[in-house]
Amino acid sequence: MSARRITRREAMKAAGALVGAGVLTGISGTLPTLAPTAAAQASTPSGKTLRIGFQVHRTGIGAVYGAWYEKTANAAVQYINETGGIAGRPVELVAEDDGTDPKRGVEVVEKLAQQAKVDFIFGTLFSNVVIAAAPRAGELKIPYLVVSEGYHVPSGKMNRYVFQPGITDVHAQVTALVPWIVKNLGKKITMVFPDYAFGYDHRDFGGTTIANVGGKVAALVPIPPTETSFTKYFPQIPRDTDVVYHVMVGPGVLTFVLQMGEYFGARKPKLFGFIDSLEGVDMASPGLDFLEGSHIWEALPRYADGYPTRYETFYRARVGVNASGASQQDPKNVSTYSHMFGVWETLFVIKDVVEQSGYEKPGPEDYRAFIETLERFEWFNEGNRHPQGAKKFVGRLHQAFGQQFISQVQSRRLKVVDRTRIEDGMYKPEGDYTKQPL
Amino acid sequence: MSFTGHLFLGLLEGGVSGLVIALTAMGLSLVFGVMRIVNVAHGEFFMLGAVFAWYFSSLTGSFYPALVAAPISVALVALLADRFILRPIRYAPEPTIVATIGLLYILQQLVLTFYGPYARPVAAPIYFRVDFPWFGYSGYKLVVAALAALLLAALWLVVTRTRLGLYMRATQQDREIAQAFGVPTERVYAAAFALGAVLAAIAGVLIVPVQQAHYLMGLDALLLSFMAVIIGGVGSLTGTLVAALFIGLIDGVMSVFFTPTLAKIVASLLVAFVLVLKPMGLFGEDRL
Numbered sequence: 001m002s003a004r005r006i007t008r009r010e011a012m013k014a015a016g017a018l019v020g021a022g023v024l025t026g027i028s029g030t031l032p033t034l035a036p037t038a039a040a041q042a043s044t045p046s047g048k049t050l051r052i053g054f055q056v057h058r059t060g061i062g063a064v065y066g067a068w069y070e071k072t073a074n075a076a077v078q079y080i081n082e083t084g085g086i087a088g089r090p091v092e093l094v095a096e097d098d099g100t101d102p103k104r105g106v107e108v109v110e111k112l113a114q115q116a117k118v119d120f121i122f123g124t125l126f127s128n129v130v131i132a133a134a135p136r137a138g139e140l141k142i143p144y145l146v147v148s149e150g151y152h153v154p155s156g157k158m159n160r161y162v163f164q165p166g167i168t169d170v171h172a173q174v175t176a177l178v179p180w181i182v183k184n185l186g187k188k189i190t191m192v193f194p195d196y197a198f199g200y201d202h203r204d205f206g207g208t209t210i211a212n213v214g215g216k217v218a219a220l221v222p223i224p225p226t227e228t229s230f231t232k233y234f235p236q237i238p239r240d241t242d243v244v245y246h247v248m249v250g251p252g253v254l255t256f257v258l259q260m261g262e263y264f265g266a267r268k269p270k271l272f273g274f275i276d277s278l279e280g281v282d283m284a285s286p287g288l289d290f291l292e293g294s295h296i297w298e299a300l301p302r303y304a305d306g307y308p309t310r311y312e313t314f315y316r317a318r319v320g321v322n323a324s325g326a327s328q329q330d331p332k333n334v335s336t337y338s339h340m341f342g343v344w345e346t347l348f349v350i351k352d353v354v355e356q357s358g359y360e361k362p363g364p365e366d367y368r369a370f371i372e373t374l375e376r377f378e379w380f381n382e383g384n385r386h387p388q389g390a391k392k393f394v395g396r397l398h399q400a401f402g403q404q405f406i407s408q409v410q411s412r413r414l415k416v417v418d419r420t421r422i423e424d425g426m427y428k429p430e431g432d433y434t435k436q437p438l
Numbered sequence: 439m440s441f442t443g444h445l446f447l448g449l450l451e452g453g454v455s456g457l458v459i460a461l462t463a464m465g466l467s468l469v470f471g472v473m474r475i476v477n478v479a480h481g482e483f484f485m486l487g488a489v490f491a492w493y494f495s496s497l498t499g500s501f502y503p504a505l506v507a508a509p510i511s512v513a514l515v516a517l518l519a520d521r522f523i524l525r526p527i528r529y530a531p532e533p534t535i536v537a538t539i540g541l542l543y544i545l546q547q548l549v550l551t552f553y554g555p556y557a558r559p560v561a562a563p564i565y566f567r568v569d570f571p572w573f574g575y576s577g578y579k580l581v582v583a584a585l586a587a588l589l590l591a592a593l594w595l596v597v598t599r600t601r602l603g604l605y606m607r608a609t610q611q612d613r614e615i616a617q618a619f620g621v622p623t624e625r626v627y628a629a630a631f632a633l634g635a636v637l638a639a640i641a642g643v644l645i646v647p648v649q650q651a652h653y654l655m656g657l658d659a660l661l662l663s664f665m666a667v668i669i670g671g672v673g674s675l676t677g678t679l680v681a682a683l684f685i686g687l688i689d690g691v692m693s694v695f696f697t698p699t700l701a702k703i704v705a706s707l708l709v710a711f712v713l714v715l716k717p718m719g720l721f722g723e724d725r726l
Contacts, residue, residue, distance in 0.1 A: 061654070063555025224699070228649050228658060232451050232693035234573070235444055251557035251652040258576075258648075262567055265574035286561035286647075333556070 045085025048361075052077075052350065053112030053121035054093045055133070060100030061225060061250045062126045064280040065336045069123055069147070070095065072340040075319045076347040086351045087359075094118050102132030109133045113140045119362055120370075122346055123147055125339065127197040134158045141438075142362070143370055145350065147342035149173075151201040154399035156431015160438055161367075163374060163398040165349040165391075167342030168299065170201040172425035173274075176404050177297055178209040180418065185270045185295065186242025188218045192233070194249050195222035202247050202274075205427075218242075225250040234263045247274035254281045254288075261290030270294070275302075279336040282326070283412050291409045298405040298414065299338040300388045306405065306416040307389075315344060315387035324413075341388045345400075348385035349374070368438050374398075375434055392422050396432040401425055443572030448691035454579050456686020457586035458641050462659050463666035463682045464593060464675060465637035471673035472610045472630040475524070475534040479541040481660025483635040486512045487642025488651035489549055492558050501563035501647070509639040515545075516635030520628045529627065542656075549653040562647035582644045589640060590679065596633075597675065606630055610673065638663075665705060669712050671719025681720065 054073055057066030077091050085091055094116050098105040105124065112118050120143045124130050127150035134152070137144035138159030145163045146153065151171040153164040181189065189210055193199035199222060207217050218241045223233055230252070237244060248256045257277060261268075271294035278296065281288075301307045302325030304316060319340070320328045327333040353359070357373035359366045375395035382390040391400040404425065406418040466480045490508035495501050519541055527533040566577035597603040605626045608616040617623045638659065642651075649655070665685055670677030685705055692701035712719060 059550060059555065063550075064557070067555055227698070228655070229451075229455065231447070231575070232690065232698060235447060235694055251650065251654065254557065254559055255649050262574050262576045265567055265569060280556065282559075285559045287565070332558075333554075 045081060045088055045090040047089045049092045050086050050089045050354070051092050051094050051116070051118045052347070053116060053118035054095040054123045055098055055105065055108050055112065055121055055129075056095050056123055057100040057125060057129075058095075058097035060098075062100035062129075064251075065125050065339060066097075066100070068280075068336045068340045069125065069343050072319050072343040073123060073347065076344045079318055080347065080351060087355045098124070098129060098133075100126050100129060102128050105129035105133035106136045109136045109140065109142075109144070113137070113142045117362065118142075119359075120145060120350060122350065123343055125149075127152060127201075130158075130162075131197055134162045137161050141364065141367060143367060143374075145346050147339070147346055148198075149339070149342075150198050151205065152197065154394070154397040154429070154431060156397070156433065158398075158433075160371060160433050160436040165374065165377075165380070165393060165398075165400045166344070166346035167339065167400065168391075168402045168404065168425060169399055170198065171205040171427055172399075172401050173297065173299075173404055174202060174206040174209055175427050176420035176425035177272075177406065178206055178215070179213045179424075180406060180420065181243060181245065181272050181295075182210065182213045182215040185272055187215045188238075188240060188242040189215055189245050190219045190221065190237045190241040190243070190269075191217060192221040192223065192237070192244060192246040192248070194225040194247070196225060198249070199225075199247065202245075206245065223248065223256075226252075228252045228255060230256045230259045231263055234260065237269075241269045243270045243272055244268075245272050246277055248277040249279075253277050253279070254285055257281075257291065258287040261287060264290075273297070275299070275338045279338065280334050282332060282334050283409070283414065288412065292412070294409050295417070296407050296409065296414060298407050298416070299402070300341045301405050301407060301416050302335070302337040302414055306407065306414065309382070309387070311382060311384050311387040314384050315341065319344070345380070345386050345388065345391070349377075349380065351385075352380075353377070364438070371438065390422070392426075394429065396434050397429050398433050440572065443570075444694050445691070446570065447573060447575075448694035449687065450575060450690070451694070452687035452690020453683070454583045454686070455689065456683040457583045457590070458645055459659075459662045459666055459686055460590060460679050460682035461586045461641040461644075462638045463663035463670075463678050464590065465634035466663045467667050467670070467673065467675055467678040468606075468630055468637070469634040470667065471675070472606050473529055473627050475529050475531060476538070477631075477634065478535060478538040478660070479519070479545060480538075480634070480638055480663060481656030481658070482542050482545040483512050483516065483638040483656075484642040484659040485549065485651075485653065485656035486515060486545060487639030488646040488649075488655060489553055489642075489653070490639070491643040491646045492560050492651040493553075495560050501560065504560070505643055508643045509636045512639035512642075513632045513636050516632045517628060520631045524627075524631070525624070546653055546656070553651075553653065555653065557650040557652040559650045560646045576648065578647060582648070585644060586641070589637070593637070594675070602626075602629060665709050668709050668719060671722025674719065674721040677719055677721025 056070050073093055077093050080091050096108045098108040112121050122145035124146045125148050127148055130146050130148045131152050138161045143161050147167050149167055149170050151169050154169050193202045210217050218238050219236055221233055221236045273296045275296055275298045304323035321335050322328050325335055325337045353370055353374045357369040359370045377393045380386045380391040389403045391402045393400050401422050404420045405416050407414040408417045462484055469477050487508050490511045491504040494504035494507045523537050562578040568575045568577050605621045608621050609623050609626045613623055666678050666682040670681030689701045
């Protein structure tokens, strides 16, 4: 009697175990699994693989950004490996989800550094996660290269191990843009911003710059980034406001813009938005017609005709984005185009620095060489590696500075109407990381 | 904007959200009343309603098929959950809480896997803007409020005027006696669970043109439904309705005059006070 009938109870148990296993894989982001997302191609490069830890917002409110950051990182690593790797070594990404959660972010840094023993960690976006996780990277003494936009890096409040070499910070963005807003749109400005660190950078530096160039902040309207209904905030916008300066993040961004349209109707003030309010949102979405004619900041134009350099075209094709800024496979899947180039550029900064510093393996000596070499950089040239444009790098601030674009919504598309120069965004530096011990 | 304008906006926002909360909370209250279980995955039925609405409306190009197909799909999910999760554990209160927490994560992660992290919009079937003297308002939101009110009236008719309603009330009062009188309590349980899910799903479908389908949207719905059920009194449909409208109006008015954060603090305090002073809720039965 070898063949035994399976009882119903046993079948249920087995099914339960399967479902259980399914749950475990489903939430693997929070379990100790490390999934290499781009296996190194050992074709041209040889030698020991360089492993780069990638802290990514696969879940939580940053998940749309995370999905595109991951696509971009994979495309960059593929390109790096096709063209000889980094210092002749193949590159492997070790990705780990942090759930866009500050507490989890700290654990992810620990895990990548101590368990996965990666060479560097990079890629974090949301400023609340960066601010929580960066001190841990400093304690563990591992270079932590973020793509976050927040002013926390150049403020000098992070530590010697934290860099932002691939994307301009908010302070520089608003320093470059606010004079344009006051000159072209109006003086009385109401600022609507997310109620956490990133939003406060807008409030503080936008607000100061508005006053410096002769404008006036009419009201400040902070909104929690997890909010889903916005109409109730709009009465705080004074009726005599000339310009509504809006920047919003999270899954509610489209609702935010729609409800602002319903609330104001034809009597709307002029609008200047940061593309964050529309990242991942299809400009053809129902109800967005009220944005027609309003101005939007972009770091890298979503539509291909906005900045048609051959480097930009190359980058766009490698990442798999079409001429309208959406996925080539799924035109409804709109990218976070004004942020994700920072992931691409940061990986090439790592490549340059590893190659010039002679970095070989994790350890105090090699990390010292890596950090001091990166701090000596002054300039990243425009090219396939830096498709958003040339960047000035200030070593003492650990921060890169690039050009910015101002677009107008015309026929439900974003059309570039102006561009600011790198020097427009330079502000008086506060921090100096090079004085900190390693 | 004048005081009247502010007050009117607060009441309008509060009234609309109160009715939508009522629809979702009613499902939770029904399930608790009839089955004596706490369904922690209730918010996920709301989210599934929204996600299915996006799926069906992008499949057919119209919102109306989604209005029917999405709640039916969610009802099927609920029936499967009842048959293969709740019935095997015999609706025991504590295991049910753990099981529905599991269900919450399973549904959320399945949606994240197959639908993605995106907040996807659905075009409203009717779009017009109502221009009040002080501000403009979405006409569709007013339609949502009216539909929610109609559905609540229909639910009241089902519970008080139909055989299913009679069975549900009988099962709620005493399951064993109801069974002795020939009420098919297992089927009543399944029906109540599915009906509860359908109510949440319809709320999700109605709200998706306002708020986009996103895999985490069920959490807020769950929290507000729980608040309504706790304040109103567990198992009391009237209490749930009154509490939901009350929560909505407080949130609307407080948000407009003060800040939305303060509104949430006040609502949470209210829950605490009700639990301390009247543990069974404002309209709850005194016995358990």
